[in-house]
Structure formats: structure tokens, C-alpha cells
Amino acid sequence: MSVLTSDPAVAQRHWRALAVARPGMLALVVALTGSASNFVNDWWWLGALGLVALAAAIAERMLPPSRLRAAGEMALASIVIGLGFPDAYLALPYLLLPAFAGGLAGGAAGAILATVIAAFGMAAGDILARDALLDLSSAGSLAAWLMIVFVTGAIGAWLLRQENVHVADGTRYAAAYRLLSELRVVSRRLSGGLDPMTLAEGILDHVATRMEIRRSALLVRRDGGVLFPLARRGDDDGWLVGAEHDPVVLDAWTNEVPAWAPAGRRGYRVVLPLRVGSRTIGAVIADAAEQVSTEELNELARSTDEGAVRLETALLFDEVRELATREERQRLAREIHDGIAQELASLGYLVDDLLARTTSADTASIATTLRRELTRIVTELRHSVFDLRSDLDRESGLGETLSGYARQIGAQAKLKVHLVNQEGQERLRPEVEAELLRIGQEAITNVRKHAKARNLWVTVNVNPPSAHIRVADDGTGMRERPSDRYGLDIMAERARRIGATLVIEDAPEGGTVVGVSLGPENEEGLIRASDGHAGRRP
The missing domain is CATH 3.30.450.40 (GAF domain)
Structure with a gap:
């Protein structure tokens, strides 16, 4: 019956600590007994307890750490205390050592076993010494100590669990590293790549x-x-x-x-x-x-068996990539929120202090403009954090997720949102859904940032493997938008990645229309985006 922890170094550290604590606990028992009674009357059970401690120390040298070893020390110590009870009452703290060892060696089961052995051992010793069971008051006192013994064993069990979790995590990370390293090498040599759709x-x-x-x-x-x-x-x-x-x-x-x-x-x-x-x-x-x-x-x-192996490998690779992407988005959101956003907010407080102290009209005007810009930047950063944390729900579809996003953005920007969601039970591939969601989110965010619109229309039509998303507004249109096309280029890149068609154009009645379509039946009337630029209807 061996120790449960899988790290020998951790186990040895725990048991060395117990070996050091044992003579200290024995000295404490001797000191307490000497201050409360006469050694002449109590020498016999103190000596017996010392022999138990010596036997436990010798066992540590000769036997591996185990639940059985802790149970043996607990049985002998509790019988000695039962034989000397009630004079041996002050020796009860010694039982905490084998209780802790039991939890450390056997977990929760070890803690329970140590407590049960302590109870039966003291009862057996008392019966042998007085040929009678404990009286009610003594039994109540011992019950309180048994509870302390169990709690001590539970602490040992908790430490064992924590060490096991730590060791298991380390082992899993090492295994994951080896597998990912091998996957990186193998994937570079695969003739068919790791794209599930291509393999399918x-x-x-x-x-x-x-x-x-x-x-x-x-x-x-x-x-x-x-x-x-x-x-x-x-x-x-x-x-x-x-x-x-x-x-x-x-x-x-x-x-x-x-x-x-x-x-x-x-x-x-x-x-x-x-x-x-x-x-x-x-x-x-x-x-x-x-x-x-x-x-x-x-x-x-x-x-088709060989193709099935390749396909499952590609699907597993996609799942790993999806998890890594989600984790990276969460990390970026935390860094923006806890880093630059907090720093800019602190600068805003300094500008507020400057406004309160200045008596110059020019300085106050500049400080007011600076404060307004800082507020705008912090607001945009908070929107970016919200975008990074917005992700597809496993239970919800693309349309429901994008509709929820549009409602939140509409509430923040005071837009009237009109939603049409035509989506059945069939779902697109996860990576396709993720790219379409990001395109839709970017289009909705552009309406909030640049359109100066009052209405937002979002239409989602999903019929796997086809899908269509349309985001429209009644704002200023593309002609009055800033020249920075970084966001539009990213949308076009996402569309190309999944083989979709992206169209961004001014609506005849005013405003902008962004359409992304996936599947042959949605390509009519659309022009495929190329080189990161939006197409237009002929």
C-alpha cells in the first residue's frame, strides 16, 4: 500500500517534515505532563509513548511511506493513551502526527481510517486498564479530540490532492508539448494539408x-x-x-x-x-x-479508412486551433482591460485635476479637448474588450450570437436595431461560423464608429453549407468614411479564408450595405472581393 502522490520528491519532503515534528511533539507532551502532574506517577505511559515514537522513526528508515505505516503508529499510540487515561489526557496532541500522516498517505480514506483507529485504540486501552468503558464526560472530551484528529488528517489529504493536481497538470502539459511539437513537424510534411473541407x-x-x-x-x-x-x-x-x-x-x-x-x-x-x-x-x-x-x-x-484518419486528424487540429485562438482573444482582452485602458483612465484623472487647478483659459480649453479624446479612446478600448470576449456559444447558432451582439451594440450607440434570423438546426463548421461572426461583428462595429446612423439592419440566413449575412445602416455611407481601410481589409481576408464572397457598397437610399455570402447559390449578383478591396454591384 504505497503513497498516492506521483512525485517522489514531494512525498519525501512531506515525510521528512513529519520525522522532524515527531520528537518535537513528544517533547511537548512531556512538558505538558510535567507541568500538570508528577512524573513518578506517569513515567510508564510516557515511556511507552516514547517507544512508539522510536518505533515509528525506525519504520521510516526501513519501510516506504504508506497508509499502513501511519495506521500502525496511530494504533499503538492510541492504545497507550487509552491505558494511561485519564492521566494520559495531555498526550492526545501526539495523535495529530499519525492522523496527518494517514491523510497524506491515503487521502480522505486515510484520514477516516486514522480517526477510526484512534477511537477504537483508546477504547481498547481503557477497557484493558479499567475493565470498563469510558464515562460520559471522558467520552465527550475524547470525541472533541477525535474531531480534531479527523480535521488534521483531512488537511493532509488536501495537501496530497493539491500535489497530485500539480503533478498531473505538469505531466499533461509535458505530454501536450510533445504532441504539438510532433504535430507541427508532421503537418509540414502532409501532402493534403490539414483543412477538413479539402479532405472531405x-x-x-x-x-x-x-x-x-x-x-x-x-x-x-x-x-x-x-x-x-x-x-x-x-x-x-x-x-x-x-x-x-x-x-x-x-x-x-x-x-x-x-x-x-x-x-x-x-x-x-x-x-x-x-x-x-x-x-x-x-x-x-x-x-x-x-x-x-x-x-x-x-x-x-x-x-475510405485512410481518408477517415486524415479527416479526424484535421478536425482535431481545427479544435486545438480554435481553443488556442479563443484563449489568445481572452488574454488580449485581459491585457487591454488591465493595462492600457487603466493607464489611460489614470491619465484622465490627471487631466481632471489639471482642469480643476488651472486659471488659464487656453490651458483649460486644451485640457478639455484632451479629456474628451481620452474618454473616447477608453470607450473604444472597452468596446474592443467586449468584441474580444464575444464568442460563439456552443448551444447558440451564428444568427443568435450575432443578433445578441447587434442588440448590445445598438443599446450602447442608441441605434434602432432590426433583426432577421433565418437559421435551422443544421450548423456550419465551427471555423466557418467563427469567421462569419467576426465579419458581422466588424461590420456592426463600423456602423457604431463611423456611420452616424439611426437604424441598423442585420439579416442572417444559414442553410449549411451556405450562409448569407447582410449588415446595413442609414448613415453617411462609405464616401464620408475615414481613409483607413484596415478593418475592411481584415474582413476581406476572413472572407477569402473560408471561400466566401464579400461586398461593401453604398446603398442607393443612403447608408452602407455589407454582405458576405458562402455557397454557390448566394453568389449571384455579388462580386468576389479581391486584394482586400470591396466589390460593387454592376
């Missing part, structure tokens, strides 16, 4: 070369158990809605074998599970014109 489209292309299909899609499962399409081929008339409840899909996913079923005039519905080891990480759904034999389906499913 490659699997669909591979399936299309092996059998005649009218349309197909590759589905993966996201948080909440909902299947969403990573890539599609062919027409789209809502045929994937409710795919997670399709018996054919469930059969193939659960049993990890291909499945098919007649699909009326459309031919046959074929489902190929994407397997990695003993797990299903996705499925290819295809509508085939002709029936395919079971042998051909099994062979086709086996031929």
Missing part, C-alpha cells in the same frame, strides 16, 4: 469515382450529437434535414458497416461509415442511381 471533398471525389451518384454529402458529428455536412456534391433541396434520425444512417453509424435502402424514384440511398479503429467519426451519404452489391460497398468503405 477528396473523400467525396473518391466515392464518386467508384460508383455513379447523383448527389452526396459527408457528415460529421459536432457537440450535442447533431450531424452537419462538411462537404456536399450535387443539388440541395433539403435532403439532409434530419439525417441524424435516418434509420439507414443510424444503422451504418452504429454497426460500423455500410448500409443502403431504396429511395423511391431517386434510386438508392447509400451510407458509408468513416471509421478510425473501432470508432465512427463520420459518414458519407449518397444517392446512387443503381443498386451496389454488399461486397462493393464493403470494399468502398475500406478504401
